Amino acid sequence: xxxxxxxxxxxxxxxxxxxxxxxxxxxxxxxxxxxxxxxxxxxxxxxxxxxxxxxxxxxxxxxxxxxxxxxxxxxxxxxxxxxxxxxxxxxxxxxxxxxxxxxxxxxxxxxxxxxxxxxxxxxxxxxxxxxxxxxxxxxxxxxxxxxxxxxxxxxxxxxxxxxxxxxxxxxxxxxxxxxxxxxxxxxxxxxxxxxxxxxxxxxxxxxxxxxxxxxxxxxxxxxxxxxxxxxxxxxxxxxxxxxxxxxxxxxxxxxxxxxxxxxxxxxxxxxxxxxxxxxx
Amino acid sequence: xxxxxxxxxxxxxxxxxxxxxxxxxxxxxxxxxxxxxxxxxxxxxxxxxxxxxxxxxxxxxxxxxxxxxxxxxxxxxxxxxxxxxxxxxxxxxxxxxxxxxxxxxxxxxxxxxxxxxxxxxxxxxxxxxxxxxxxxxxxxxxxxxxxxxxxxxxxxxxxxxxxxxxxxxxxxxxxxxxxxxxxxxxxxxxxxxxxxxxxxxxxxxxxxxxxxxxxxxxxxxxxxxxxxxxxxxxxxxxxxxxxxxxxxxxxxxxxxxxxxxxxxxxxxxxxxxxxxxxxxxxxxxxxxxxxxxxxxxxxxxxxxxxxxxxxxxxxxxxxxxxxxxxxxxxxxxxxxxxxxxx
Numbered sequence: 001x002x003x004x005x006x007x008x009x010x011x012x013x014x015x016x017x018x019x020x021x022x023x024x025x026x027x028x029x030x031x032x033x034x035x036x037x038x039x040x041x042x043x044x045x046x047x048x049x050x051x052x053x054x055x056x057x058x059x060x061x062x063x064x065x066x067x068x069x070x071x072x073x074x075x076x077x078x079x080x081x082x083x084x085x086x087x088x089x090x091x092x093x094x095x096x097x098x099x100x101x102x103x104x105x106x107x108x109x110x111x112x113x114x115x116x117x118x119x120x121x122x123x124x125x126x127x128x129x130x131x132x133x134x135x136x137x138x139x140x141x142x143x144x145x146x147x148x149x150x151x152x153x154x155x156x157x158x159x160x161x162x163x164x165x166x167x168x169x170x171x172x173x174x175x176x177x178x179x180x181x182x183x184x185x186x187x188x189x190x191x192x193x194x195x196x197x198x199x200x201x202x203x204x205x206x207x208x209x210x211x212x213x214x215x216x217x218x219x220x221x222x223x224x225x226x227x228x229x230x231x232x233x234x235x236x237x238x239x240x241x242x243x244x245x246x247x248x249x250x251x252x253x254x255x256x257x258x259x260x261x262x263x264x265x266x267x268x269x270x271x272x273x274x275x276x277x278x279x280x
Numbered sequence: 281x282x283x284x285x286x287x288x289x290x291x292x293x294x295x296x297x298x299x300x301x302x303x304x305x306x307x308x309x310x311x312x313x314x315x316x317x318x319x320x321x322x323x324x325x326x327x328x329x330x331x332x333x334x335x336x337x338x339x340x341x342x343x344x345x346x347x348x349x350x351x352x353x354x355x356x357x358x359x360x361x362x363x364x365x366x367x368x369x370x371x372x373x374x375x376x377x378x379x380x381x382x383x384x385x386x387x388x389x390x391x392x393x394x395x396x397x398x399x400x401x402x403x404x405x406x407x408x409x410x411x412x413x414x415x416x417x418x419x420x421x422x423x424x425x426x427x428x429x430x431x432x433x434x435x436x437x438x439x440x441x442x443x444x445x446x447x448x449x450x451x452x453x454x455x456x457x458x459x460x461x462x463x464x465x466x467x468x469x470x471x472x473x474x475x476x477x478x479x480x481x482x483x484x485x486x487x488x489x490x491x492x493x494x495x496x497x498x499x500x501x502x503x504x505x506x507x508x509x510x511x512x513x514x515x516x517x518x519x520x521x522x523x524x525x526x527x528x529x530x531x532x533x534x535x536x537x538x539x540x541x542x543x544x545x546x547x548x549x550x551x552x553x554x555x556x557x558x559x560x561x562x563x564x565x566x567x568x569x570x571x572x573x574x575x576x577x578x579x580x581x582x583x584x585x586x587x588x589x590x591x592x593x594x595x596x597x598x599x600x601x602x603x604x605x606x607x608x609x610x611x612x613x614x615x616x617x618x619x620x621x622x
Contacts, residue, residue, distance in 0.1 A: 020399075116493075119498075120498065121498050142483040221487075223485035224485075228617065238343065240444060240445050241609055
């Protein structure tokens with residue numbers, strides 16, 4: 001039916017058309033709306049956004065939250081993924097099940113659970129006061145710290161899963177071989193595990209970073225609305241001031257941040273490769 | 281041949297007429313998602329039985345539904361919308377709604393004065409309002425008599441305030457402005473006073489559910505909230521009271537509007553009239569859904585205690601005029617964000 005050379009293109013055409021119509025087109029319309037307000041080419045929306053020192057503060061806070069959450073998830077994610085892969089086949093299935101379980105609960109419910117746990121008379125404070133570690137309960141809620149806790153709990157599973165699948169594909173005896181040849185654990189991780197699981201790292205890291213910078217409920221509820229993030233600022237502009245141009249600008253900046261994060265993570269994870277290639 | 285053509289034409293006309301009448305027997309309402317089962321029982325079902333038509337309801341928050349009206353401006357799919365007064369004022373300004381012929385509404389004269397023409401030009405009729413005031417723990421502090429209590433040291437680290445994005449944000453800033461003799465419409469004093477509490481406030485709550493939870497968890501002793509949350513707060517296992525500060529209470533109003541170019545205008549007018557009727561307003565108030573805007577509604581004490589009820593209560597509300605909200609909210613939000621950042 002198709003010429004041999006056209007077959008692959010024809011086969012991916014339906015999916016490509018779907019992606020273009022359902023995802024790329026709306027994004028293009030959104031971005032076009034920010035640079036062509038009222039049909040004329042203008043950067044006024046961006047100029048107005050970046051001229052406000054508050055905006056820069058919000059961008060920086062959002063990037064900081066994204067980076068910290070991603071790094072913490074990577075560290076905890078590797079620890080968890082290594083433990084899961086190391087466990088027996090049966091235990092592995094159960095552990096993966098437990099990792100996935102929170103994903104089945106609404107992020108809103110999970111966030112509210114933290115309000116209960118971190119409250120003045122919540123689980124955590126009752127525990128440390130009960131153990132006599134402190135007289136006064138700590139104020140944990142409504143701080144940037146609470147946002148980190150909530151977001152890490154929210155996104156850790158989507159970091160662990162790609163890492164588990166990457167580690168599972170590792171040849172069984174490479175670690176043993178490296179150890180035999182005298183590599184310490186840090187070297188094994190840096191020169192063996194990290195390069196060989198970088199696909200999982202890039203996928204997980206991109207998902208976590210994008211999730212963290214665009215999350216609305218968790219920063220709004222656990223951080224309190226005192227500390228604006230780009231997502232809460234976006235909500236303000238849509239729900240209160242009805243300023244769709246400004247909201248479009250914020251959305252475009254979020255998209256740009258996501259793309260940048262994905263490119264950077266890919267860079268970082270392949271830089272060793274290129275260094276090695278050059279060395280050869 | 282001619283007869284056959286005529287017969288076919290007649291069939292087509294009959295089909296179109298039937299389709300048109302079926303379509304006529306529907307009215308599309310855009311409304312808040314809250315308490316839909318009660319609305320079904322108290323308003324939609326009785327209305328459907330009476331008009332022989334069907335009420336189709338599209339729910340969402342005021343801002344989202346306003347955006348939808350804008351998107352479908354040229355071919356509106358909605359006939360009647362229940363909006364906040366500020367959203368209605370914006371819809372009027374953007375030409376999305378048309379003036380209501382209030383002379384044709386039999387229940388219009390029964391409405392309280394402030395509900396009769398809330399956005400001007402008869403673009404809307406108020407169907408309910410709510411008060412905004414301070415709810416507090418009666419076992420932790422003396423009775424609240426003034427909005428000034430929010431700034432008292434007793435409540436340091438023990439209050440939650442509404443974020444500017446919530447329904448209560450502007451009313452509370454407005455009362456702070458009134459309490460500290462600020463000017464309008466800039467409201468700078470009120471916004472500065474509310475944002476100055478950022479170190480004392482446990483949080484600025486993004487939704488009333490958060491405030492309720494904080495009361496329940498003994499995190500806060502006082503918070504300004506909307507009256508519609510009072511039934512939920514009263515159910516908590518903590519001693520709470522609704523205050524009547526000497527400066528008065530603020531609040532807000534929800535209104536009904538007629539969408540411009542509505543396809544079922546006659547039914548839309550009937551639905552608006554039914555909504556404002558003494559029977560429907562009494563039923564919705566008795567179910568604690570909406571405070572009545574109809575002055576002839578008589579309520580049992582249990583419901584009257586919870587809702588904004590009676591001419592005195594209605595008169596005591598300091599509502600921010602919707603045109604003022606519309607013209608100034610961007611500046612208020614900018615002042616708010618600046619106050620929070622410093």
